[in-house]
Amino acid sequence: MLDPRLYLVTGDTRGRPLADIVGAAVDGGVTLVQLREKDARPDTLAARYDELSIAIGDTRVPILVNDDADVARTTGSAGVHVGPDDIAPAEARDLLGADALIGWSIHDLAQLGDTENVRASDYLAASPVWATATKTDTTAPLGLAGVAALRRSMPPHVPLVAIGGIDATNAADVIAAGADGIAVVSAICSAADPEAAACELRSTVDDALARRES
Numbered sequence: 201m202l203d204p205r206l207y208l209v210t211g212d213t214r215g216r217p218l219a220d221i222v223g224a225a226v227d228g229g230v231t232l233v234q235l236r237e238k239d240a241r242p243d244t245l246a247a248r249y250d251e252l253s254i255a256i257g258d259t260r261v262p263i264l265v266n267d268d269a270d271v272a273r274t275t276g277s278a279g280v281h282v283g284p285d286d287i288a289p290a291e292a293r294d295l296l297g298a299d300a301l302i303g304w305s306i307h308d309l310a311q312l313g314d315t316e317n318v319r320a321s322d323y324l325a326a327s328p329v330w331a332t333a334t335k336t337d338t339t340a341p342l343g344l345a346g347v348a349a350l351r352r353s354m355p356p357h358v359p360l361v362a363i364g365g366i367d368a369t370n371a372a373d374v375i376a377a378g379a380d381g382i383a384v385v386s387a388i389c390s391a392a393d394p395e396a397a398a399c400e401l402r403s404t405v406d407d408a409l410a411r412r413e414s
């Protein structure tokens with residue numbers, strides 16, 4: 201079951217063990233995790249997946265793998281997140297099967313015209329909302345207006361997560377603009393207390409979703 205409200209994408213943990221950060225973040229309310237280690241070899245990525253899987257225990261929070269659908273398949277992970285330099289969602293679907301969770305980065309409205317890959321995706325990611333030091337090779341920031349435009353143009357049943365420069369100060373704005381969840385790296389991985397950071401983000405998102413629906 202895909203719950204996109206608070207999506208932790210792994211990143212720099214300031215020297216702390218990643219499994220500890222992810223475990224704490226899940227305790228704090230993260231609903232989805234993506235293992236993202238751009239320089240890791242497949243065997244290292246697979247070993248890291250196993251560590252994270254132990255860290256989240258029986259919470260059933262899905263762990264997706266960034267980029268590498270083969271590692272996603274061999275580890276038995278929940279699925280994969282892909283972007284413009286990766287295999288296409290439809291190809292990932294063929295590889296991973298109907299039950300896998302597949303996410304796709306969306307940079308502009310024109311991409312929504314690729315209906316085969318939109319249909320193959322379980323969620324789309326508005327990327328990036330704002331410029332971020334965590335990933336500098338992004339396309340131009342969409343801003344809140346871009347998030348709103350994507351939401352209006354997308355199939356209504358497909359969840360939209362937003363990524364890039366999101367923290368507790370702006371998360372509610374992103375939800376108000378139409379995102380169904382936020383994806384963050386530094387707001388949790390760099391936080392002094394990742395569990396507390398996740399808890400604050402989760403209640404901010406939940407409150408904003410409740411306001412939007414009322």
Ligand SMILES: Cc1ncc(COP(=O)(O)OP(=O)(O)O)c(N)n1
Pocket residue numbers: 207209234236238266267281282283284285286303305325327335361363383
């Ligand atoms: C949730 C989420 N959204 C966007 C991205 C970025 O994916 P991509 O464009 O493929 O860039 P890399 O992460 O591979 O550098 C993401 N990973 N997760």
Ligand SMILES: Cc1nc(C(=O)O)sc1CCOP(=O)(O)O
Pocket residue numbers: 209236305326327328329332333334335338363364365366383384385386387
């Ligand atoms: C992994 C990633 N993808 C992005 C995109 O725009 O596609 S931005 C990003 C990093 C987001 O980090 P932070 O939460 O620290 O800003």
Ligand SMILES: [Mg+2]
Pocket residue numbers: 266267281282283284285286
């Ligand atoms: Mg990628």
